[in-house]
Amino acid sequence: MRKTVQALSLLLFTAFFALATYRLPDWFPADLYLRIDPLLGLNALLASREMIGRVLWSLILIGATLAVGRFFCAYVCPLGAAIDGFDFLLFRKVGRAVLRTDSTLRRWKYVLLFLFLATAATGVSLVYLMDPIALLTRFYTFFLYPLLITIINLLLDLLRPLFQGLGWATLAHLHYPQPVYYMMAVTLMIFGAVIAFNRLAPRFWCRYLCPLGALLSLISPLGVFRRRVSPECNRCMVCREGCPMGAIGEDPFKTGSADCIQCRECAGICPQKAISFPASFSGVGEYSGPDLSRRGFVYSVGGGLTLGFLSLRTPFTSLQGKRQLIRPPGALPETAFLRTCIRCGECMKSCVTNTLQPSLWESGFSGLWTPKLELRMAACEPNCNVCGKVCPTQAIRSLSMEEKTHAKIGTAVLRKETCLVWAQNKMCLICDEICPYNAIVFRPVEGYRRPVVIASRCNGCGYCEQRCPVRGESAIVVAPDGEIRLAEGSYIREAKKLQLEFKLDPGDDKYLLEESGFKVEQGSKEEKSVPADKPISRKPKGFL
Amino acid sequence: MIGDSGIISRRQFIITTAAGVAIGLAGYPPFLRAAEEVDLAVISGEPAAATRKALEVVGGVARFMKKGQRVIIKPNMSFARTPDFAATTHPQVVVAVAQACIDAGAREVLVLDHTLQRAELCLERAGIRDACRSLPGVHVLALQDRKFFREIRIPQGKVLDRVEVLTDLLDNAVLINVPVAKSHSTTGVSLGLKGLMGLIWDRESFHFQFNINQGIADLATVIKPQLTILDATRAMVSGGPGGPGDVKKPNLIIAGADPVAVDSYGVGIVPWYGRNLKGRQVEHLLAAHQRGLGKIDVEKLRIYKGTV
Numbered sequence: 037m038r039k040t041v042q043a044l045s046l047l048l049f050t051a052f053f054a055l056a057t058y059r060l061p062d063w064f065p066a067d068l069y070l071r072i073d074p075l076l077g078l079n080a081l082l083a084s085r086e087m088i089g090r091v092l093w094s095l096i097l098i099g100a101t102l103a104v105g106r107f108f109c110a111y112v113c114p115l116g117a118a119i120d121g122f123d124f125l126l127f128r129k130v131g132r133a134v135l136r137t138d139s140t141l142r143r144w145k146y147v148l149l150f151l152f153l154a155t156a157a158t159g160v161s162l163v164y165l166m167d168p169i170a171l172l173t174r175f176y177t178f179f180l181y182p183l184l185i186t187i188i189n190l191l192l193d194l195l196r197p198l199f200q201g202l203g204w205a206t207l208a209h210l211h212y213p214q215p216v217y218y219m220m221a222v223t224l225m226i227f228g229a230v231i232a233f234n235r236l237a238p239r240f241w242c243r244y245l246c247p248l249g250a251l252l253s254l255i256s257p258l259g260v261f262r263r264r265v266s267p268e269c270n271r272c273m274v275c276r277e278g279c280p281m282g283a284i285g286e287d288p289f290k291t292g293s294a295d296c297i298q299c300r301e302c303a304g305i306c307p308q309k310a311i312s313f314p315a316s317f318s319g320v321g322e323y324s325g326p327d328l329s330r331r332g333f334v335y336s337v338g339g340g341l342t343l344g345f346l347s348l349r350t351p352f353t354s355l356q357g358k359r360q361l362i363r364p365p366g367a368l369p370e371t372a373f374l375r376t377c378i379r380c381g382e383c384m385k386s387c388v389t390n391t392l393q394p395s396l397w398e399s400g401f402s403g404l405w406t407p408k409l410e411l412r413m414a415a416c417e418p419n420c421n422v423c424g425k426v427c428p429t430q431a432i433r434s435l436s437m438e439e440k441t442h443a444k445i446g447t448a449v450l451r452k453e454t455c456l457v458w459a460q461n462k463m464c465l466i467c468d469e470i471c472p473y474n475a476i477v478f479r480p481v482e483g484y485r486r487p488v489v490i491a492s493r494c495n496g497c498g499y500c501e502q503r504c505p506v507r508g509e510s511a512i513v514v515a516p517d518g519e520i521r522l523a524e525g526s527y528i529r530e531a532k533k534l535q536l537e538f539k540l541d542p543g544d545d546k547y548l549l550e551e552s553g554f555k556v557e558q559g560s561k562e563e564k565s566v567p568a569d570k571p572i573s574r575k576p577k578g579f580l
Numbered sequence: 581m582i583g584d585s586g587i588i589s590r591r592q593f594i595i596t597t598a599a600g601v602a603i604g605l606a607g608y609p610p611f612l613r614a615a616e617e618v619d620l621a622v623i624s625g626e627p628a629a630a631t632r633k634a635l636e637v638v639g640g641v642a643r644f645m646k647k648g649q650r651v652i653i654k655p656n657m658s659f660a661r662t663p664d665f666a667a668t669t670h671p672q673v674v675v676a677v678a679q680a681c682i683d684a685g686a687r688e689v690l691v692l693d694h695t696l697q698r699a700e701l702c703l704e705r706a707g708i709r710d711a712c713r714s715l716p717g718v719h720v721l722a723l724q725d726r727k728f729f730r731e732i733r734i735p736q737g738k739v740l741d742r743v744e745v746l747t748d749l750l751d752n753a754v755l756i757n758v759p760v761a762k763s764h765s766t767t768g769v770s771l772g773l774k775g776l777m778g779l780i781w782d783r784e785s786f787h788f789q790f791n792i793n794q795g796i797a798d799l800a801t802v803i804k805p806q807l808t809i810l811d812a813t814r815a816m817v818s819g820g821p822g823g824p825g826d827v828k829k830p831n832l833i834i835a836g837a838d839p840v841a842v843d844s845y846g847v848g849i850v851p852w853y854g855r856n857l858k859g860r861q862v863e864h865l866l867a868a869h870q871r872g873l874g875k876i877d878v879e880k881l882r883i884y885k886g887t888v
Contacts, residue, residue: 058701193727205690205719209728213698389698419660419701456788464788465766470696474819478765505784539824578768578793579852579861 038110038299042117049114053176056386058420062434065093067382069114069169070428072097075149075248076170076378079163080429082156083375086523088429098255105259106252109242109281110299115168115230119241120280122231127238135237138282139327142243142295145250146328147336152247154340159371160347160402164379168241168248171226174405177381178223178394182215189214217384219394219405238280243295253294260315261298263291268310275302275311294327352400361398362409362496362514365416365443366424366433369521370399376431379405383423383432389414391498392423407432409445411498411514416445418472418497435527441538442531446496447518448475448489455511457486465577467500467512473538476500476512478577485577491518495538619881620836620845625888627813627833631676633888634809634835640684641677641756644806644837647685650753652746653677654805656760656775657693657708657722658821660701665823666816668702669760671711673811673833677758678718690748691720693778696822699724729781736871737798739790744781745803757805757839761812761830761846763820766792768862769852770821771843772808773800797867800839808842810834815850840865840874841881848878 049069056066067090070076077091097108109116135141152163164170192210199208233240242249269288276284279302283295303311328336356370364383367373384392384407391414394405407423409416418441424434435443448467452458457465461484468476468487475493478485489512496514504510520530531538588596621637623630635641645651655669663670674691681689691712695702699722703709709720723729729744749755759775766787767774776799777783786792812832819825830849836842844859851857859865859876869876 203688205688206721209719209721209723211723211725211727213724388701417660417698417701419705462788463766463792466784466787468765469787469821472822474824503784505788577766578764578863579857580863580866 041111045112046114046117056426058388058422067426067428070380073169074098075251079156080376083161101252105298106256107298110297115172123234143328144244149247149250150336151340154337155344158344159375160344170380173380174223175227177385178217178220185212215390257293261313265289266310268308278305347402362446364423364432365440365445366435373431376429377406382426383407386422386426388417388420411501415499415502416497439527442527444495444520446514446516447491448494448500448512449515451511454506466503470499470503492536618884620883622885623833627670627672628676629888630833631673634833635680637884638835641680642684645754648687651681651686651689652753653691653756655758657702657706658696660697660705666814666827667823668706669758669811670813671707674708675711689718695722734798734802736801739794740798746779755805757808762816771846772839776803793864796864800868800873808839810842810846818853838874840868844876
């Protein structure tokens, strides 16, 4: 029963992950698992010092844990399911004795929990490193999803001759764009380590390291269902050996209620059928809080504050907003953004063009894995607003398409030294051709028509930077200058106030003639019947 | 008129037959118009009806293909724009052509383009895939991977001697080009010939390595659509090719076998960038004409004009 529920939960997690694409309907919470995670929520609230609506979803899990106990780890947690699955595949036949350091290790998760919360209190979001849901979402985004696409494309290539032979045109032409990401290897290594630790003890991660498990175990002993052992018990200790969490001590009648995840493994394997999990409403009972000494608590809080100090008091903090880093449209102002983002990778998964990439050291330790746009590789698609929709902490605000269009992420800057037209008098107009906002115009300079960026029309989508045919660095680069980052309020109003105009409508605009690509030199043949209201001096490009 | 004997005399037979033929000719039935060779059909009207009429006037799709043959329709669906931007071919025009091909016995109709923006978004926004969904045997595909292209030589190439084209073109298929009429910031206009660049892999080099207008003419020597149907139901007369730009509504469908003639006529139907121009003034059209790829002077063309 439990395994079925676990498998279903993992499947549900996978399905929600798969649904996070630009087609996502506004109402669908593709980031559900991340939303109900109270640790991520608490971390974001502490670090940002702001109320975040979506975090309220985690009350569901808190309430359920208060009522039932720490069932989440055994039944719902997709990382728990993955750990159990790999455990079955890899370590089923490995004899694992109880670790001598068991009781010390058990404290680690509390140390980590308080360490992360203390760091969050300094305004640094760090819990993402070890939060199971964020960790698994990252693994899915940066490794599993690209791998899956590679495998599908390989299969399609393999079967292509067959599809062609059968005349199945659509399948014969099917190919999925391959997503690629920085930090793939690091993400894989972290997940690999989580699995590999199981070699030492079953659910090593959940027992000793998981800070979400630690948080839940603080409130789980209040739950209704508790393990009860009847006098039929003959102390055979089968339950102690079989407990995946090691929650049963030397005395089989006692249960470490903080560690018990209600998986009921013990009840199933007890030869005497002496174990049951009845509902009891007899109050708190034996509440065994975290077995963390006062000294341990002080150490973890001290460590957390130190980490916060180390990540904040660096030149990276002073240089915030002065670096070439383009954030997704709708991203909160940089400081609030770094504090609120939980680095789950959901925005990067759903990004339709794959331009959203995890940062390495661009904004220091406190900016690891935060999303940035890699515009030389791909542009930000004007018809897509999914990154905000799937952001569980709203570090990227969920915006309507129109609002998103006005959430300017930067301004294109022409580099005249390398631009083919400016530097070499070549006839290149790719940036103008691709610009969805007509923000690039051609003006006669030194006897030749040359591209110029109209900053008030450019919203930084980056199509020009991506398409620029200059080898190496693009001759037109989107810089963060002019970006609009609002913690609240309308981007449309802000853009209007700044007299910006991002036109995506066909409309009836009459664009100025000089901007339509006319050649400088006067043509030899004179044209007839020129509309009177449009004085013509030059011919459009491509006409003789 | 019938003689006493009740048998039709030779004279009577000839007279009645001639009269019948005369009456028929006076009525100017479609089959006669089809048989009469025209260079261009220029039909004004709603997209679907005008397209059907234009096809009929040029002699029907059957004239350009054999039964059981594969047909490739090349619309412009390179941008993730809805049809009202006039950056992409009107879906109903594509549907009318695809339906005609199926009716004429095409084994399979592939509607193909190498899109500039993400394939999936282009297919979604341009509306052509949705419009063709109900047509069995018609597949609307946007291809963005190099594996679907193969290199061919351009024996008469001036600036290009090789080009990677869609492999599907090399498979003895009939090619019907269904471009939209729009302005283009480099080539002046983007009509049928410019649209051929949607069938090749590397387009960037056209913009900076050599003269794009000669490149298009080179391309036209190896990619030869049997039929070109220019969708000028809307025309983006500035801001092209991606838009947004000034959209005019000429409400015209221009069809013909001569790709240069179709484009040349298309240049004259609306003022581009606010000025009236001729086909000869478009550099890539002139280049193609000078290579002997088609007629450029509209005055010398036999044109059927009609309204539906």
